[in-house]
Amino acid sequence: MTTAILPVYSKKDFQTDQEIRWCPGCGDYAILSAVQMVFAELGIKRENFVMISGIGCSSRFPYYMNAYGFHTIHGRAPAIATGVKIARPDLDVWVATGDGDSLSIGGNHTIHMLRRNVGIKVLMFNNKIYGLTKGQYSPTSEIGKKTKSTPFGTTDRPFNPISLAIGSEATFVARSVDVFQGHLKDTLKKAAAHKGSAYIEILQNCNIFNDGAWTDITEKEARSEHVVHLEHGKPLIFGKNRDKGIRLTGLDLDVVTLGNGITEADLLVHDEHHPRPAYAFLLAHMEHRPGFPTPIGVLRAWGDVPRYEDVINSQIQDVIAKKGKGDLAKLLRTGDTWEVRA
């Protein structure tokens, strides 16, 4: 018998024979392609991948991934995935979800999965709309947005998914974009390598119900002014001419133009391993502020937290080491017993 060698996979090995039923032009296709490519490169056996989803367009994802897949119920994917991961820590468990599934009906499971640091990678497709139910506003829709259920504009303040994840003390939080294939693949690989929960917001275009929601970020012309790429150890620079930067002033950030005495040395240098979640939170909040760019990349990668499933299972092993393996006959006779003789 030869030693177990990992099969060499290609993207094709992760494709299924199922007809894909997303609308033509949907951003989900690009995400699917990136995930299939990345899975093929991770050095993990195909049978050890489990893709779990809730409800919504994004949640059809498992049907198109040739791995173990479980399309569950609305919002509950993190809880089901938690059960799988506790039962089988050796499996590579991924969740495909959307802004409604993860932040509205499944908000509770999302925050609890993150605070526990269960080793699950969450791909949250954010298109700022309810697509599968045909166009109602979502918890990430911008205030005032006119949708089918808000003909006069939404009155809800939206969630920033990144802020929510950081607020839950998620140990890995990142943002990428459906059409930035290279960036998306890199981000997925970083998430895959992270020990613990990873929450990846993927800005995704719904070309039917919310087309162009992210054009500020995706349009070639506009994006250099509206996006700042976070790279660990590098200063936060953006702008068409790479002449703008982010500076830390006290407990706040400001946008500065390089020159006139301001140099790269004055800029904030990104530290994805910063121990304080407040740092990543400050970055996340930039997108709400006029004149500030939206950060993409890894906002936080804090590796020093034990995975939930490991803690649970090592507690079991510790008890067994201390007490020995349970003896059922003995257990049934626990406490006061007495014998009735014939």
Added chain:
Amino acid sequence: MATILELPNRKREVIDRAVIRFCGDSGDGMQITGSQFTNTAAMFGNDLSTFPDFPAEIRAPAGTLPGVSGFQVQFSSTDVFTPGDSVDALIAMNPAALKMNVADLKTNGILIVNAESFKETDLRKAQSTSNPLEDHSLDAYRLFAVDLERLTRAALASLGLDAKSMDRCKNFFALGMCYWLYNRPLDATNRWLQDKFKNKPTLIEANRLAMLAGYSYCEATEAFQISYDIPPAKLAPGMYRNISGNTALALGFVAASQQAGIPLFLGSYPITPASDILHELSMYKDFGVITFQAEDEIAAITSAIGAAYAGCIGLTTTSGPGMALKTEALGLAVMTEMPLVICDIQRGGPSTGLPTKTEQADLLQALYGRNSEAPIPVIAPSTPGDCFWVALEATRIAIKHMIPVIILSDGYLANGAEPWRIPEVADLPEIRVHFETNPEGFQPYKRNPETLGRPWAIPGTPGLEHRIGGIEKQEGTGNVNYEPLNHENMVRMRAAKVERVADDIPPAIPVGDPDGDLLIVAWGSTYGPITAALKTQRAAGHRIGHVHLRHLNPLPKNLGEVMGRFKKVLVPEMNMGQLSMVLRAKYLVDAEGYNKIQGRPFKQSEIEEKIQELVG
């Protein structure tokens, strides 16, 4: 038949059974006092049945009516099926407890009260306008008004405790009195104290002394002119322990995990009266039991579904309101045909209802409470000890048939206790697990022709990668399929799969008469009072049978035929008539309901009267 032994100073009477109830404030330790008395009676060899009855509030204002907590036990030298309709000895720690409980005390019954707690303020809190110790309202009873606090403090004087700590031991003074009254040894409780307060020697000593003082007080003061002996019962030979329904369920699932050879995963969210199963199972890590206290009821069941998907015994435990929250996930378990066990420890409802009181009103919810056609096997334990066997049975069915199974217990079974003959591990049922590993011709919805179950193909198995989910499946491939005829086929398939379980369960065999005037059909915790009533009514010459259904879905195949052998069918239930509705609909039988919805179990006498009304 009572025998009276004349002892030098006092009488000692041999009786065959007694019912004793401890009641007081929820902070008075009545549950501990009652369970200690129970344990001692059990160790002595009596058969027994208990009824703990406590408020939902942890500490309602002290001394008030809503704060009253009680614990009743019937112990006997013959078979016991209920905690008893009325009480022979009542221990009341304050006027509120007395007021709430005295009506259940038999005429000439023993009444021990804490005399010091009948001051004006105490009476006011109990909304009493006059002092029952003085107004002759208790003349029908043998009243013993004892200064429990003063006497306890005197007994503990040497320990240097503060007054409050000493007063906390007064329940053990009362317990000591009861031990004297029923001639019971103190050693089982002393052992319990040693264990309970391992690192608090003062508390061991304080409670030991208080109990001893109560015992000696009776001995020395000749307060009681009589004491009682209740000889051991003739139980089937074997090793026994005392067990409550929730403990029995927990042990049953540990046993199921051992028999199946796969880990048990419990996903649960705390809820009365089910939480004790979570507490209990969280202790058994040495058996590889995984307990996950989820963020809510939905995560509790869905994490269990995830664990079952990954190859564990998936278990979730809850009560009615939690059951309602789990509904959608139950549908997913039906659709994905996942082996899963759901325990609903029923309580009074709807909504929050009566959290600490018992009811059987979740039957229709368990049978039908899901969107669309989503049948699930339902089984119900009938006594606390039976919960152990039902846990094994539910797990066996879930795994063999690849199906979720609901267990319907209730608050009365959950907290009530009885002596339980401990089984030999070798006698436990086999639970065979087969994880599919063969990729040859594998299909996720290819069915076992006998059970119609699908393969259990867990993630991590090479070559079996497949997708499942809540969208309608195509038979065989499990692919998404919206075709009209496939849907009808799958709906019928899921129903047929549940019906197949009927091939795997015993037929209904009536206890008592095999045919005759009246058949009682019932389920769950009504077993005790019905069994007791059946005995007396058959002895009175009526031809009565009793079928106690363990399997509520599917029902035993011969149930219709059995009901046909009797002139009348009576269905006593702690609900508005849910089983009787099912029986009427399914068998066109004129089943008559007898319904009690008071948060309390049936009394034996209530069933007896109903039987007499129907056959008398």
